[in-house]
Amino acid sequence: MTTNRGRKDVIRDRMAATGESYNVAARNLKSMKDMGATREAVLTQRWRPAESLDAPCPCGGTCEPGEKCGRCHARYRHVARTPGSTTDVETWADRYECTGCAAVYTLTVVLPGRPWGVAETVVKGGAAEPVVQATVFPGVVHPLLRPDPASGED
Ligand SMILES: [Zn+2]
Ligand SMILES: [Zn+2]
Structure with a gap:
């Protein structure tokens, strides 16, 4: 090719x-x-989550702003990024954690x-x-x- x-x-x-x-x-x-x-x-992959939601996320600005938690109404923040596929090397998984409770969610992102x-x-x-x-x-x-x-x- x-x-x-x-x-x-x-x-x-x-x-x-x-x-x-x-x-x-x-x-x-x-x-x-x-x-x-x-x-x-x-x-x-290696960065520390932002201390405050007012600060830009240290992951490089390619994540989504954290959503509002449906349980406690605090905001989620981006806390981790790991490979999100076993074959697609540009696919990563972004993990978001609620700043107010134990809720988490993961978003798949492609970083060309x-x-x-x-x-x-x-x-x-x-x-x-x-x-x-x-x-x-x-x-x-x-x-x-x-x-x-x-x-x-x-
Ligand atoms: Zn981020
Ligand atoms: Zn919450």
Whole structure:
């Protein structure tokens, strides 16, 4: 697909610039990209909820303002963000907690360009259908998947 073609061009550019072999250039580019993406992903997940509802939410301003609680009429605030899918790496789940009682709710959000991991299509077994397999970036806590300690090794 187009993304693959783009990636190959980038690898060839690096090969020309550094004299590296295709595999080495690909690996170095991948680890550079992963490092940048990992930092972003960790920042997307790790922040402290705002002390007050008057302060902007530290998650980066991509959440919804907290709703009014139907039970106690206090406001909800955004308290956490975790990966919200096992295959869609740009899908996150935002957790809101009521500031007045124990009520919580979760909203699914898509953050383009801020993935929590890398999705790859892999074929398992001989004639099996290709499946999407996601690898969580190191440092990101996924409620359903674990970080892959072998990532970077093909
Ligand atoms: Zn927020
Ligand atoms: Zn409440």
